Amino acid sequence: MVAATQQEAPAPPTRRWRQSAAVGALATTLLIICVLALIGSPVLLPALAGALVTVIAALSRPRAEHKVWAEISSQETVRAGIQAIVSGVADPVVVLDSHGNVTMFNAQAKAALPQLGIGRHLSFAVRSPEVVSAVERVLREGTVAEAEFHEKVPVERSFEVRATPVRFDAASAGPPSASLEIVMLFRDVTAARRLERMRVDFVANASHELRTPLASLYGFIETIEGPAKNDPAAQARFLAIMREQARRMSRLIDDLLSLSRIELKEHVQPTEEVRLDSVLSEVIDTLTPLSLECRTKIEIEGMNRTQVTGDRDELIRVFENLIENAVKYGQSGGRVDVMLVDGERAVSVTVRDYGPGIAPEHLPRLTERFYRVDVADSRQKGGTGLGLALVKHILNRHKARLVVRSELGAGASFEVMFAKPAINEPA
Amino acid sequence: MAEHIVRAFDADLDALSRGVAELGGLAESMTTRAIEALVRQSPAMANEVIALDAKLDALQQELEEKAVLTIARRQPMAVDLRAVIAAIRVTHDLERIGDLAKNICKRVLAITGLVQAPKLVKGVEHLSQLVLTQLKDVLDAYVERNAEKALAVWEHDENIDALYTSLFRELLTYMMEDPRNIGVCAHLLFCAKNIERMGDHATNVAENVYYLVTGGKLLAERVKADTTSLEKPMSAQ
Numbered sequence: 299m300v301a302a303t304q305q306e307a308p309a310p311p312t313r314r315w316r317q318s319a320a321v322g323a324l325a326t327t328l329l330i331i332c333v334l335a336l337i338g339s340p341v342l343l344p345a346l347a348g349a350l351v352t353v354i355a356a357l358s359r360p361r362a363e364h365k366v367w368a369e370i371s372s373q374e375t376v377r378a379g380i381q382a383i384v385s386g387v388a389d390p391v392v393v394l395d396s397h398g399n400v401t402m403f404n405a406q407a408k409a410a411l412p413q414l415g416i417g418r419h420l421s422f423a424v425r426s427p428e429v430v431s432a433v434e435r436v437l438r439e440g441t442v443a444e445a446e447f448h449e450k451v452p453v454e455r456s457f458e459v460r461a462t463p464v465r466f467d468a469a470s471a472g473p474p475s476a477s478l479e480i481v482m483l484f485r486d487v488t489a490a491r492r493l494e495r496m497r498v499d500f501v502a503n504a505s506h507e508l509r510t511p512l513a514s515l516y517g518f519i520e521t522i523e524g525p526a527k528n529d530p531a532a533q534a535r536f537l538a539i540m541r542e543q544a545r546r547m548s549r550l551i552d553d554l555l556s557l558s559r560i561e562l563k564e565h566v567q568p569t570e571e572v573r574l575d576s577v578l579s580e581v582i583d584t585l586t587p588l589s590l591e592c593r594t595k596i597e598i599e600g601m602n603r604t605q606v607t608g609d610r611d612e613l614i615r616v617f618e619n620l621i622e623n624a625v626k627y628g629q630s631g632g633r634v635d636v637m638l639v640d641g642e643r644a645v646s647v648t649v650r651d652y653g654p655g656i657a658p659e660h661l662p663r664l665t666e667r668f669y670r671v672d673v674a675d676s677r678q679k680g681g682t683g684l685g686l687a688l689v690k691h692i693l694n695r696h697k698a699r700l701v702v703r704s705e706l707g708a709g710a711s712f713e714v715m716f717a718k719p720a721i722n723e724p725a
Numbered sequence: 726m727a728e729h730i731v732r733a734f735d736a737d738l739d740a741l742s743r744g745v746a747e748l749g750g751l752a753e754s755m756t757t758r759a760i761e762a763l764v765r766q767s768p769a770m771a772n773e774v775i776a777l778d779a780k781l782d783a784l785q786q787e788l789e790e791k792a793v794l795t796i797a798r799r800q801p802m803a804v805d806l807r808a809v810i811a812a813i814r815v816t817h818d819l820e821r822i823g824d825l826a827k828n829i830c831k832r833v834l835a836i837t838g839l840v841q842a843p844k845l846v847k848g849v850e851h852l853s854q855l856v857l858t859q860l861k862d863v864l865d866a867y868v869e870r871n872a873e874k875a876l877a878v879w880e881h882d883e884n885i886d887a888l889y890t891s892l893f894r895e896l897l898t899y900m901m902e903d904p905r906n907i908g909v910c911a912h913l914l915f916c917a918k919n920i921e922r923m924g925d926h927a928t929n930v931a932e933n934v935y936y937l938v939t940g941g942k943l944l945a946e947r948v949k950a951d952t953t954s955l956e957k958p959m960s961a962q
C-alpha cells in the first residue's frame with residue numbers, strides 16, 4: 299500500500315507550490331532591482347522603465363501567475379488523489395511532513411488515535427517512545443523504520459508501525475530532506491499478541507489452580523486402592539466427592555477458556571441489538587431451580603422492552619453470574635431483586651440481595667481473577683472465583699460499567715450501566 | 726515583525742508541549758514495563774526499564790532548560806506564562822513517576838524467583854492498571870488542553886486509595902499466614918506504595934492541566950480515603 303502511494307504521488311502538494319511561488323517572488327524582486335538601478339540614469343528612465351515594465355508584465359507576470367495556478371490545480375488533484383488512496387487503506391495511515399507534523403490521515407487513524415490533528419506534531423497523538431524514535435530515525439536517516447507499540451489501558455492494544463520516507467518530487471533539487479514526507483502505516487496486531495499472551499496466562503493459571511484439586515483426587519484414588527479397598531460404602535462416598543472435584547476442574551477450564559476468548563476480542567465492540575428484558579427473563583428461568591434450592595425468591599421490576607447494543611450470549615453470562623452470586627451468597631436474605639431501568643442517559647440493571655454483604659476492603663478487588671472473599675465458602679458452593687472477572691471483561695468490551703455497593707450485614711447490589719449514545723440536540 | 730515574533734513564540738510553546746507529551750509517553754512506557762517485569766518476574770525487562778531512567782532524566786532537564794529560556798526570551802503573559810509554568814511542573818511529576826518505576830524494577834531484581842503464588846502480585850497489577858489509566862487520561866487531557874478530563878482524573882484518585890488500602894491488608898495477611906512470605910510481601914508492599922504515589926503525581930499533573938486551561942486551582946487538600954494507619958490491629962484469621 300505504501301508503494302502504491304509512492305507511485306501515485308509524483309509531486310508534494312504544498313512544497314512545489316511554494317517553490318513556484320518563490321520563483322515568482324524572485325522574478326518580482328529582480329524587476330524591482332532593475333527598476334531601481336534604472337532610476338540612476340534619468341534620461342533612459344522613462345523609456346526603458348516603461349518598456350521593461352511592459353515586457354516583463356506581458357511575459358513573466360502573466361506566465362508566472364498562469365503557471366502557479368496550473369500548479370495549484372494539478373497539485374490539488376494530486377493531493378486529492380493521495381487523500382483518496384489514504385482513506386481507502388483499511389489500516390490506519392498518517393502522513394507527516396519533514397518536521398513530523400501531520401498533513402493527512404484516514405478515518406481508521408483518527409479512530410485509533412483520537413488526538414490526531416492536521417498541522418500538529420504526531421507526538422501529540424502517539425506518545426509511545428518507540429514511535430517517537432522511529433519518526434526521528436526516518437527524518438535523520440531517510441530510511442524505513444519499524445516499531446511496535448502497546449497500550450495497556452483502557453483496553454490492551456498493540457500496533458506494528460512502519461514509517462516510510464517518501465519523496466513526492468524525485469526531480470526536485472536541493473537538500474534531500476527538502477521534499478521528504480513520511481507515510482506511517484499502523485497495523486493492529488492486538489489479536490495476535492493477545493493470543494500469545496493467552497497461551498502463557500492460561501498455562502500459568504490452569505496449572506496453579508488445578509494443582510490442589512488434582513492432589514486431592516490422587517489422595518482419594520490412593521485411599522480407594524488402599525485402606526478402602528474392601529469398603530464399598532466408603533468407595534461410593536469418595537467417588538461422589540471425586541466426581542464433584544472433576545466437575546469443578548472442568549468448569550474451571552471452561553471458565554478460563556471463556557475468559558481468554560473474551561479477552562481476545564475485548565478491543566472489538568459488539569454491534570448487535572439485544573433485548574435486555576428477554577435476556578434477563580431467560581437467565582432468571584435457568585436460575586429458578588437454584589433459587590428454589592436456596593429458598594430465595596427472585597423479584598423483578600421494570601421488565602419493559604429495552605434494547606442495548608451488545609452480544610446476547612455474553613450478556614447472558616454477565617447476568618447469570620450476578621444473579622447466581624446473589625442467590626448463592628445472599629441466600630440468608632431470602633430474596634433477590636432484579637431491576638431494569640431505562641433511564642435518560644443510561645440503561646441500568648441492578649441485582650440486589652439481602653445477604654451478609656461484602657466488607658469494603660474487598661469491594662475494589664472482586665473482579666480480579668480467582669479473588670474470593672471467603673475461599674472455603676466459595677469452593678464449597680462450587681465457585682471458581684472467575685465469575686466476576688468474566689463479567690468485568692465482557693462489560694469492558696461493551697463499554698459498560700459495573701458499580702458494586704455493599705455494607706456488611708446489609709446485602710449487596712451490583713449495578714450494570716450501559717451508557718446511551720449521545721443524542722444530537724434538535725436543530 | 727511582531728507577528729514573526731509571535732509565531733516563533735507559538736513554535737516554542739508547541740515544541741515545549743510536544744516535549745512534555747513525549748516525556749509522558751516515556752513515563753507511561755516505563756511504568757507499564759515495570760509492572761510487566763514484576764508480573765512476569767523478568768529481570769531482563771527490569772534492567773531495561775532501569776536503563777531508561779537516565780534518558781527520562783536527560784529529557785526532563787532539557788525541557789526544563791527550554792522552558793526557562795522561553796520565559797527569559799519571550800517574557801510570556803497570562804495563558805502563555807501558565808503554559809510554560811505548567812510544563813515545568815508537569816515534567817517534574819513525570820520524572821518522579823519514572824523514578825518510582827525504576828524503584829519497582831530494583832525490587833523485581835530482589836524478589837525474582839521468590840514469589841511463590843501468582844496471587845501475590847495480582848493485586849499490585851490491578852492497582853497499576855488504575856494508575857496507568859489515570860496517567861493516560863491526564864496526559865490526554867494535557868495534550869487536548871481539556872480541563873474537564875483533568876478534573877475527572879483528579880476526582881478518581883479515591884479509587885486508587887481504596888484499592889491500596891485493601892491490598893495493604895491482603896499482603897499483611899499473607900505475611901502473618903506464613904513468615905516465609907514476609908520478605909517478598911514487604912517488597913510488594915513498597916511496590917504498591919510506589920504505584921500509589923505515581924497516582925498522586927498523576928493527580929498533580931491533573932491540577933496543573935486544570936490550572937493551565939482555566940487559570941484556577943483545584944481545592945488545595947483533599948480528604949484522603951486512606952485509613953490504613955487508623956485500622957484496628959487485625960487478628961490472624
Ligand SMILES: Nc1ncnc2c1ncn2[C@@H]1O[C@H](COP(=O)(O)OP(=O)(O)OP(=O)(O)O)[C@@H](O)[C@H]1O
Pocket residue numbers: 553619623624627628651653654655656664669670671672676677680681682683684685686687710
Ligand atoms: N452477592 C454477593 N454477596 C456476597 N459476596 C459475594 C457476592 N457476589 C460475589 N461475592 C464474593 O465475591 C467472590 C467472587 O465472585 P465470583 O463470581 O467472581 O466467583 P465465585 O462465585 O466464587 O465463582 P464462579 O462465579 O466462577 O462460580 C465470591 O467468592 C464471593 O466471596
Ligand SMILES: [Mg+2]
Pocket residue numbers: 619622623681685686
Ligand atoms: Mg460467581
